[in-house]
Amino acid sequence: MSSVPTDLFPHPIVQAPMAGGVAVPQLAAAVSEAGGLGFLAAGYKTADGMYQEIKQLRGLTSRPFGVNLFLPQPETADPAAVGVYAHQLAGEATWYDTELGDPDSGRDDGYDAKLAVLLDNPVPVVSFHFGVPGREVLDALRRAGTYTLVTATTAEEARAVERAGADAVIAQGVEAGGHQGTHHDVPETDGSGTGLLSLVAQVRESVGIPVVAAGGIMRGGQIAAVLAAGAAAAQLGTAFLAAHESGAHALHKQALTSPLYVRTELTRAFSGRPARALVNRFLREHGPYAPAAYPDVHHLTAPLRKAAAKAGDAQGMALWAGQGHRMARELPAGQLVEVLAAELAAARTALSAGGAR
Numbered sequence: 001m002s003s004v005p006t007d008l009f010p011h012p013i014v015q016a017p018m019a020g021g022v023a024v025p026q027l028a029a030a031v032s033e034a035g036g037l038g039f040l041a042a043g044y045k046t047a048d049g050m051y052q053e054i055k056q057l058r059g060l061t062s063r064p065f066g067v068n069l070f071l072p073q074p075e076t077a078d079p080a081a082v083g084v085y086a087h088q089l090a091g092e093a094t095w096y097d098t099e100l101g102d103p104d105s106g107r108d109d110g111y112d113a114k115l116a117v118l119l120d121n122p123v124p125v126v127s128f129h130f131g132v133p134g135r136e137v138l139d140a141l142r143r144a145g146t147y148t149l150v151t152a153t154t155a156e157e158a159r160a161v162e163r164a165g166a167d168a169v170i171a172q173g174v175e176a177g178g179h180q181g182t183h184h185d186v187p188e189t190d191g192s193g194t195g196l197l198s199l200v201a202q203v204r205e206s207v208g209i210p211v212v213a214a215g216g217i218m219r220g221g222q223i224a225a226v227l228a229a230g231a232a233a234a235q236l237g238t239a240f241l242a243a244h245e246s247g248a249h250a251l252h253k254q255a256l257t258s259p260l261y262v263r264t265e266l267t268r269a270f271s272g273r274p275a276r277a278l279v280n281r282f283l284r285e286h287g288p289y290a291p292a293a294y295p296d297v298h299h300l301t302a303p304l305r306k307a308a309a310k311a312g313d314a315q316g317m318a319l320w321a322g323q324g325h326r327m328a329r330e331l332p333a334g335q336l337v338e339v340l341a342a343e344l345a346a347a348r349t350a351l352s353a354g355g356a357r
């Protein structure tokens, strides 16, 4: 198997792109400076907002980094179901003294404009979430000198990623915090997500391109485990969400280890697509009947989530988190990379000593 280019990042540790203001340039710079791969999240930003962040990041580090894009979403939502959900959320709007958002606020996330920026001003790495880009897009990025990755949540999706010509695939286990990068949101498959160790092994046997493992990884020992299972690197979100430089709301960071939040769930409550979050009041009350309608529901609930954050009410916020959230460590991101790398080295030594016995 070919591997990820280690001249890009000496430690096999990728900081997950985290949209919603978490993966800010300061976080990505600290990770890349420490020898991991820092990532910016272009999701929900304008093309110019993305470009400004890239410029800011380039001012903070000369090390390689990545930028993540969301694929445009098909018009599959049932407007009537979105209307019913809006009706059910009316009380939330009254409570937080705000309006509901317009569900028709766009479904392509400025994809073409962002791609144009990334082709005019190439960056070292680009990853994609929520689908597979066309071969011509991946080819154009490669010609621009950019290394490409695409998320997959099943072996079948990983094969589609390889067929399209991506350089590597991100195998995202069901443990992962935030949105599952499933290529097509099919409600009938809810509850059938695959655990990371099993997924890495399946993807590894299905494709020849390098595999980056994501989902629930909080310690270097777990990175050693996914590398032993055939991954070339690990991508960590929740672990970096807690880092000093992360742009996550202070309440979100605190909630990761608070005894108030004992478990996570995959929910459509906030965005209309399955995403893993700490179980809070909003998720409990609205998750059970939220429709499969992304990004309609994302747009609908945006003002509610913003108002809840402004009011300091974590029970109304989207507290994205992976299953390992309780193991989060509030450290400077560079130090977190060093600690993870040291744990990884120790685990590898222990593994090889075990193998020698």
Ligand SMILES: Cc1cc2nc3c(=O)[nH]c(=O)nc-3n(C[C@H](O)[C@H](O)[C@H](O)COP(=O)(O)O)c2cc1C
Binding pocket: 016, 017, 018, 019, 020, 022, 041, 042, 043, 068, 128, 129, 151, 172, 175, 176, 177, 178, 179, 181, 214, 215, 216, 217, 235, 236, 237, 238, 239, 241, 320, 321, 322, 323, 324
């Ligand atoms: C707050 C948050 C936001 C996320 N946003 C994105 C995103 O914009 N693009 C993306 O590809 N993945 C996103 N993810 C998913 C991560 O890429 C990754 O799969 C996940 O964080 C791995 O699981 P972990 O959080 O348990 O480490 C997000 C995850 C979190 C926690």
